[in-house]
Amino acid sequence: MDSILCCIRGGEASIETQKHCVALAKQLKKDVIFFMAYDVEFMARANYALHADIVSEEMAEMCAFMMNLAVERALEDSVKATSMVRFGPFVEELRKVVSEISPSLVILGHPGADEAGHRLAALQSLCETLRAELNVEFRILPEINVNHAA
Amino acid sequence: MQTGSRKPLHRVVPFASLIAIVGLWLAAQFQPQAVARAQGALAGRVIDVQGEPVQGVHVRAYREGESEPIAEDETLFDGTYVLLMTEDEAELKDMRIVYERPHFISEEWSPSSTNVNDMTQHGGLILPDVTLERRFSIGFWIATAAFLGMLLVIATEKLHNTLAALMCVAVVFSVSLVGGSLNPELFILDFDQALEHVDFEVIFLLLGMMIVIGIIEETGIFQWLAYQAYRLSRGKVWLMTVILMLMAGAASALLDNVTTMLLMTPITLQIALAMRLNPLSLLMPALMAANTGGLMTLVGTPVNIIIGSYAGLGFNDFLLHLTPGVIMCELALIGYVLWRYRKEHRQAGHKLSTEQMKQLEENARIHDPVKLRKAGIVFAILMGLFIFGEAIHLPPAVAAIIGAVAMLLWVNPDVEAMLKVVDWTTLIFFIALFMMVGAIQEVGLISWIAAGVRTLVGDNPIAAMLGIVWVSALLSGLIDNIPFAAAMLPVVRYLSATLPGIDGNALYYSLALGADLGGNSSLIASSANLVVAGISERAGYRITFRKFVAIGLPATLITTAVGTIWLLIHFF
Numbered sequence: 240m241d242s243i244l245c246c247i248r249g250g251e252a253s254i255e256t257q258k259h260c261v262a263l264a265k266q267l268k269k270d271v272i273f274f275m276a277y278d279v280e281f282m283a284r285a286n287y288a289l290h291a292d293i294v295s296e297e298m299a300e301m302c303a304f305m306m307n308l309a310v311e312r313a314l315e316d317s318v319k320a321t322s323m324v325r326f327g328p329f330v331e332e333l334r335k336v337v338s339e340i341s342p343s344l345v346i347l348g349h350p351g352a353d354e355a356g357h358r359l360a361a362l363q364s365l366c367e368t369l370r371a372e373l374n375v376e377f378r379i380l381p382e383i384n385v386n387h388a389a
Numbered sequence: 390m391q392t393g394s395r396k397p398l399h400r401v402v403p404f405a406s407l408i409a410i411v412g413l414w415l416a417a418q419f420q421p422q423a424v425a426r427a428q429g430a431l432a433g434r435v436i437d438v439q440g441e442p443v444q445g446v447h448v449r450a451y452r453e454g455e456s457e458p459i460a461e462d463e464t465l466f467d468g469t470y471v472l473l474m475t476e477d478e479a480e481l482k483d484m485r486i487v488y489e490r491p492h493f494i495s496e497e498w499s500p501s502s503t504n505v506n507d508m509t510q511h512g513g514l515i516l517p518d519v520t521l522e523r524r525f526s527i528g529f530w531i532a533t534a535a536f537l538g539m540l541l542v543i544a545t546e547k548l549h550n551t552l553a554a555l556m557c558v559a560v561v562f563s564v565s566l567v568g569g570s571l572n573p574e575l576f577i578l579d580f581d582q583a584l585e586h587v588d589f590e591v592i593f594l595l596l597g598m599m600i601v602i603g604i605i606e607e608t609g610i611f612q613w614l615a616y617q618a619y620r621l622s623r624g625k626v627w628l629m630t631v632i633l634m635l636m637a638g639a640a641s642a643l644l645d646n647v648t649t650m651l652l653m654t655p656i657t658l659q660i661a662l663a664m665r666l667n668p669l670s671l672l673m674p675a676l677m678a679a680n681t682g683g684l685m686t687l688v689g690t691p692v693n694i695i696i697g698s699y700a701g702l703g704f705n706d707f708l709l710h711l712t713p714g715v716i717m718c719e720l721a722l723i724g725y726v727l728w729r730y731r732k733e734h735r736q737a738g739h740k741l742s743t744e745q746m747k748q749l750e751e752n753a754r755i756h757d758p759v760k761l762r763k764a765g766i767v768f769a770i771l772m773g774l775f776i777f778g779e780a781i782h783l784p785p786a787v788a789a790i791i792g793a794v795a796m797l798l799w800v801n802p803d804v805e806a807m808l809k810v811v812d813w814t815t816l817i818f819f820i821a822l823f824m825m826v827g828a829i830q831e832v833g834l835i836s837w838i839a840a841g842v843r844t845l846v847g848d849n850p851i852a853a854m855l856g857i858v859w860v861s862a863l864l865s866g867l868i869d870n871i872p873f874a875a876a877m878l879p880v881v882r883y884l885s886a887t888l889p890g891i892d893g894n895a896l897y898y899s900l901a902l903g904a905d906l907g908g909n910s911s912l913i914a915s916s917a918n919l920v921v922a923g924i925s926e927r928a929g930y931r932i933t934f935r936k937f938v939a940i941g942l943p944a945t946l947i948t949t950a951v952g953t954i955w956l957l958i959h960f961f
Contacts, residue, residue, distance in 0.1 A: 249929020281923020282651075283549070290606055290810055294651060297612070300752045301655035301928060307748060308662060 242270040244342035246333065249275070249305055254312075256348035259380055261313045261320070269343065271320040273309045275302050276332040299324060330365060337373050345375055349382040429508075431472040433516035435464050435488055439840060439883060442468025443521055445582070446490040450474070453483040486516070491576045492529065492832050493521040528564065528577040529832040535560050536829050536876070544868045544913065551814040554821035554872075558583075561828045578831045586827025587820050590698045590786040591691075595816060597789025598688055601771065602644050603810035604796045605764050609756035611640065611652035616753030619660045624741075626666060627734035630674050631723055633657065637675040638682025638719050642689045643772070646679040646917040654924045656753050663749065665739040668930050673937075674726040676921050677909045677944050681722055684905040685715045687775070687785060691819075692874045692904045697785070699878045700897040704775035704785060710898050714955030718906065718948040725947050729940065763800040767792060819871075826875045835876065839883040846884070850891035851961055853884050855953065857896055858903040862949045865907025866914045866942075874904045895960040902952045910945040912937040 245260035247253050257273065264271045277298050282291060306322030313320035325332040337345060347366070350358035359379075366377035435446045448470045449458035460472040472486070482505055488496040496519050500508070508514045535557040542553040561577050569576030614636045622629035633653075640649040654672060661668035683689035687697045687704045696702065727734065741749070755761055771792035778788050797804055829835055846853040857877070864873055881896045888896075908915035912922060912934045918941075922932040 247929075249927065250931075251929075253929050277927050281920055281927070290603065293606055297652060297655040298924070298927065301659055301924075304659045304745075304748055304752065305662060305928065307744070311742065311744070 242272050242340070242342050243267070244272050244274055244337065244340070244345045245309075246329075246345065246347045247273050247275045247305070247309060248329075248348070253348055256346065256380055257309050257312060260346050261316050261318045263344075263346070264313075264318045264320075265316060271313055271318055272340065272342065273306050273313075273320060273322040274325075274333070274336055275306060275322070276325045276327060276329040277302050278327065295326065299326065334369065334373070337369065337375055342375060345369075345377045347377065347379050349380050429474045430513045431460075431474070431486070431516055432513070433470060433519060434468045435470065435519045435521060436468055437493075437836065438520060438522055439836060439843075439887070441836075441883070442466070443490060443493070444468065446470070446488050446493070446521065448472060448486060448488055450484055450486050453485065459484075488519050488521060490521065491573065492524055492526060494524045496521055523833040523836060525833065526574045526576075527572075528569070528575050529834065531564050531575070532561055532577045532828045532832045533834050536825050536834070536872075539825060540868050540872060543872070546913075549814070550869065551818040551821065554818050554825060558821045558824050558828075561825070577828050582831060583824040583827055586830070587823040588695070588698050590784060591694050591823075592816055592819060593786040594688070594694050594698070594789045595691065595819065596811060597786065597791075597793040598645070599811045600793035600807055601768065601789070601796055602648050603807055604760070604801045605644065605768065606648060606652065606810075607757065607801070608761040608764060609754060610761060611649060612656045612753045613755050614640065615653040615656040615660070616749060618657075619749075624664070624738050626664070626670075626736060626738045627727060629660075630671060630726060630730065630734065633671060633675045634678035634719070634723055634726065637679040638685075641679040641682035642685035642715075643768075646683045646690065646915070647920060649679050650676055650917045650921050651924070654921050656749070658925065658928050658930075659749060659752065662928075663739070663741045663745045666733060666736065668925065668928065669932065669936075670730045670733040672921055672925060672930075673932075673940050674722075674730070676917060677722055677726070677941065678719060679917055680908040680915050681715065681718050681906065681948055683908075684718075684901060685712045688789075690905050691871055693901050694785075695871070695875055696878065696897050696901050700882075700894060702894060702897060703779045705779055706894070707901075708776075710894070710959065711901065714902070714952055714959065717955055718951045721947050721951040722944055725944055729943075760800055764796065767795045767800060770795070822872050822875055826872070826878075829876065830879055835879045836883075839880040842880055843884060843887060846888070848889055850888045850895070851957070853888055853891070854895060854899045854956055854960070857881065857884075857899040858949060858953050858956065861900055861903025862907040862910065862945060865904050866910030866945070870904040870907060870914070874900060877904075892960045895956065898960075899956055902956065903949065906945055906949045906952060909941045909948070910938070911941060914941075 243260055243264050245257060247257060260271055279291065279295050279298060282294060302324040303322070306324055310320045310322055323336060325336065333345075347362060350362060362379055366379060369375070370377050431450065433448075435443045435448070437443050442464070444464055444466050446464040446468075447461065448464065449461040450472050451458050460474045462470040462472055464470045482500075484500060486498045488498070498516065498519060504514060539553050539557040542548050542556075543550050547553075548556070562580070562583075564575050565577040565579060615633065618629050618633040618636060621632055637646075637649055637653060640653075653675060657671050657675060658668045661671045684693065685707070687693050687702070687707045693707065697707065771788060774783060774788035774791060775785055778785070797807055801807055826835075842853070842856070846856060861870070861873065861877070864870075877900055878897075881900050885891060885893055885896050908918070912918050912932065918937065922937070925932050
């Protein structure tokens with residue numbers, strides 16, 4: 240498929256990743272598929288009556304909304320874009336999606352400044368593994384400085 | 390057909406005799422004075438060094454040189470006992486009475502010549518109060534270490550709360566029952582004693598409310614409320630923040646703050662992202678308002694439920710004595726938030742596109758209007774039962790169970806699905822927690838703390854109130870406020886009973902205020918904080934511990950100060 244898969248995890252830095260992806264897609268004359276995976280592991284910390292399915296549904300809607308914002312921004316830049324939201328661990332879902340749609344390029348954002356340094360090494364290792372496994376190019380963007388407000 | 394009074398009399402006499410026997414037995418239980426004088430009996434009371442009655446003391450009368458007791462009894466909840474003896478046995482000469490209870494130093498009493506004369510003259514005797522002093526056995530240290538270990542494990546999240554509590558209960562019982570049979574010094578408490586400490590009113594109130602909330606969750610009302618905050622504010626950021634805070638606070642007061650925030654957060658995030666605002670400028674205020682609002686009513690937080698049940702405080706008591714103060718705290722919180730986020734509020738907020746509006750409306754729609762209507766009716770009746778039930782001695786737990794049953798029968802008849810929603814691990818956590826608090830109560834840790842606090846505050850009730858509020862507020866930021874509040878209750882009861890010039894329940898409200906408001910001081914201080922942080926992180930907006938404290942700690946200090954002022958005005 241002649242598209243760029245842009246992995247999103249939300250946040251200000253992610254918006255910069257999306258802009259970079261859109262610019263690249265415009266340059267290479269490709270479509271963009273925004274991809275996000277979510278889970279509900281945080282519910283283990285809640286100690287009251289909860290419908291896991293309702294919370295999961297809310298999270299799916301939230302992610303879909305975020306993806307639509309990304310698609311709208313891409314369309315404003317005259318780049319054709321769609322989105323995919325999956326429930327489950329990021330690596331597994333990424334593997335499945337790449338196998339399904341066979342993008343020409345997969346873009347991942349640089350780990351945030353407030354995250355541990357080992358995440359970049361882990362991400363690089365992941366890209367190497369998936370590249371060898373799926374025969375698709377993986378690229379990690381350079382660090383983008385963003386103001387983390389509030 | 391039989392006539393005359395013969396048959397009724399034939400039935401009445403044995404029945405009356407039975408009543409007389411039962412009456413005499415009851416009199417013997419609760420009027421040791423009367424019994425002691427009527428038979429050869431010795432009666433009295435056992436108290437601890439704080440003047441509190443000691444239940445479960447084994448009282449045995451021995452004749453000198455004999456190992457078998459001639460009479461024995463166990464003290465009741467009020468510390469009283471009665472040793473019933475035959476006239477021959479009631480000869481006081483050469484008698485000694487032994488008072489024994491685990492975790493106390495045994496005492497012995499021997500009669501004086503005056504006692505002997507009194508006994509001979511009256512056939513019974515009221516003995517002076519016996520004071521038992523605490524003894525710190527190996528069991529004391531084990532129970533204390535287990536309880537502190539439980540708090541530490543929960544605070545550091547090494548294990549799930551319930552697993553931590555169950556593990557400590559297992560340690561206590563193993564040491565007590567296995568070790569205690571080898572060495573009495575290891576005994577802490579047994580199953581019967583542990584069960585006596587479990588407050589099943591709390592368990593059933595929580596259970597009932599969980600079912601009620603579980604059904605209301607399905608309606609989509611929380612998400613709808615969050616969207617209404619945007620719609621009513623017409624995009625004015627400061628106004629949207631205030632409305633969101635008021636809605637979160639009110640929902641938490643009546644339902645619970647975790648569910649409120651769990652379901653309002655995703656929609657709030659979407660609104661913030663669509664308006665190109667930093668989501669934390671909406672989420673943090675709503676979260677802090679939810680944590681504060683839960684303090685308003687008996688059912689707003691598990692801490693209030695525990696305190697209310699222990700102290701006999703009903704729904705109306707909280708409405709009368711805490712709600713006005715909490716409203717003051719919420720207003721102060723709104724003031725703080727409007728100042729703290731003034732830069733963000735000056736932003737106009739990006740106008741939502743038609744597509745975004747449509748999607749938000751769709752995400753925030755009421756999923757099941759019929760269910761919402763029915764649930765609303767049942768919920769209103771439930772609130773009515775809480776408010777008016779006190780007049781007919783209807784405990785809140787029973788009202789909650791009635792509400793839950795009404796919900797299950799009329800609103801959502803899928804009982805299995807609803808029972809799956811109940812957080813059984815939390816209920817088991819509470820049972821295990823009560824047992825652990827019971828263990829440290831049995832070994833004397835709570836008494837020791839209570840005595841220490843009493844010494845610190847002297848006869849100053851205001852000092853006691855201030856200490857309880859502020860220590861609770863600050864400690865709740867570091868350790869789970871539920872076990873903290875549960876352990877503090879006997880301390881508060883002791884202080885309330887012994888401090889001069891204090892309203893009987895003022896210190897209970899102080900504990901509730903401090904323990905609940907402390908929930909805003911750090912990320913780990915409340916489950917609602919953790920779930921909001923979890924959702925926010927998945928949306929790419931991470932709330933770090935430091936970030937949370939920077940916003941939450943000042944809010945805690947402000948609201949606790951306002952709450953303190955309310956308590957001073959209202960009670961002193």
